[in-house]
Amino acid sequence: MRIGITGTPATGKTTLARLLSQALKHELVDVKKLVKKHNLGNEVDLNKLRKVLLPLPKDVVIESHLIAEIKLPLDVMVVLHASPRALKRRMKKRKYGPRKIKENIEAELLDYFTIYAEQNYPRVIHIDTTGLTPRQLLKKTLRYLKEGKSDVINHEKALLEYALHNKI
Ligand SMILES: Nc1ncnc2c1ncn2[C@@H]1O[C@H](COP(=O)(O)OP(=O)(O)OP(=O)(O)O)[C@@H](O)[C@H]1O
Numbered sequence: 001m002r003i004g005i006t007g008t009p010a011t012g013k014t015t016l017a018r019l020l021s022q023a024l025k026h027e028l029v030d031v032k033k034l035v036k037k038h039n040l041g042n043e044v045d046l047n048k049l050r051k052v053l054l055p056l057p058k059d060v061v062i063e064s065h066l067i068a069e070i071k072l073p074l075d076v077m078v079v080l081h082a083s084p085r086a087l088k089r090r091m092k093k094r095k096y097g098p099r100k101i102k103e104n105i106e107a108e109l110l111d112y113f114t115i116y117a118e119q120n121y122p123r124v125i126h127i128d129t130t131g132l133t134p135r136q137l138l139k140k141t142l143r144y145l146k147e148g149k150s151d152v153i154n155h156e157k158a159l160l161e162y163a164l165h166n167k168i
């Protein structure tokens, strides 16, 4: 199966991709490594990236925030989500600066990855990672893939709080 994983930075894409590729014995495609190897730059040229990634192996897990914006022949695209509060915590732990934290939280609140993934991929599954350990997230993902389930993500309340009171 060809599985993509995308979503806002710090939602846990790399963590899940490693676990999922091991559990399913699928190849893991490291997009970050390929971007470096092929010198695709900081503002990655998505057309070039697509050409570098194709053809995809038959059984693969490929993860990147970049793949939401391109069309790849995936059987399913998994979009990871987390509450803005959880994202902020994870990014602070990673020592992200305030600008980067704000940018990424706004991307999550505005459904940036959802919009692109649903535009580019016929089968999209959404998974809320809030409060889950990586192992629990793996279990949930395997179950959702098998049963064709998806979470309904609704950041409306958080978005309103953020817009009116600048609170996360
Ligand atoms: N389920 C989880 N619960 C709490 N923290 C997590 C979880 N999964 C990952 N993390 C932590 O959050 C941070 C981000 O995880 P990870 O690197 O997997 O995210 P990512 O989506 O690949 O981010 P990026 O887009 O920047 O590559 C890491 O410090 C990781 O240890």
Ligand SMILES: [Mg+2]
Pocket (backbone or CB within 6 Å): 013, 014, 015
């Ligand atoms: Mg990552």
